[in-house]
């Protein structure tokens with residue numbers, strides 16, 4: 012049994028926590044509103060951006076997941092949720108004896124600046140042109156250059172029960188396929204996100220960096236059409252990129268390192284994942 016802290020215990024963190032409890036681990040979920048955690052998860056209310064609230068953290072912990080997400084998309088929101096929050100938690104945990112065995116940080120595939128459909132993996136340059144990717148990258152470096160053994164997990168777009176924006180937009184008829192360079196969706200189902208994190212925790216010597224996306228970066232239009240077909244609604248129309256906005260492409264993320272480490276996806280592509288969400292599974 013490991014003693015585990017999930018800091019920023021939200022959509023993914025709760026699923027991860029419940030899974031680890033079922034596996035017999037002792038789990039503490041930290042968030043500002045710990046009263047919102049589901050039954051079965053022990054909670055601790057604290058604000059990661061306010062170190063004084065972390066003083067009574069009930070440790071020690073063997074493994075820590077930092078899965079907090081910014082609740083504002085502004086530069087200040089990103090800076091406090093990722094750089095400041097992660098730094099504060101490391102500062103609190105670095106004195107722990109025995110030391111934390113490993114701290115996993117869920118970063119994002121937004122750290123990549125590639126936009127021409129290139130394949131990217133853990134060896135690709137991660138030089139995003141926007142502050143979101145840059146601040147996430149800076150937080151990764153704080154972890155990997157810090158006193159606690161860390162691993163960064165760059166997660167793609169998470170969907171699943173309760174997070175089905177694409178399905179809703181296709182169902183309402185307001186989804187569009189944009190002409191221009193292909194836009195690839197690098198997605199992962201919530202349960203695979205939690206499953207892969209639980210899997211990485213069990214590795215004897217995890218690498219310091221993993222991409223966490225499913226097996227198939229799929230063109231946005233292909234996904235929308237597949238969903239429309241499933242919902243038996245008209246296929247989304249093809250439209251020119253929004254007026255005044257440059258045609259925007261994306262990268263394709265490769266998950267070979269994670270797959271080679273032995274993780275078997277429950278939802279290997281958007282087809283299995285979205286079929287499950289449309290069927291209302293796992294709510």
Ligand SMILES: NC(=O)c1ccc[n+]([C@@H]2O[C@H](COP(=O)([O-])OP(=O)(O)OC[C@H]3O[C@@H](n4cnc5c(N)ncnc54)[C@H](OP(=O)(O)O)[C@@H]3O)[C@@H](O)[C@H]2O)c1
Nearest residue numbers: 019021022023042043044058059078079080117119168169
């Ligand atoms: N969602 C995506 O598509 C996506 C894509 C790439 C990477 N990621 C990363 O994957 C991780 C998990 O994502 P998610 O969708 O599960 O996130 P989420 O649902 O937004 O959960 C984040 C949790 O963090 C808590 N939190 C936020 N600020 C906090 C603070 N200052 N102190 C303490 N707790 C705080 C929030 O709870 P309270 O409000 O109660 O504090 C929230 O429940 C995040 O690190 C995110 O950045 C997500």
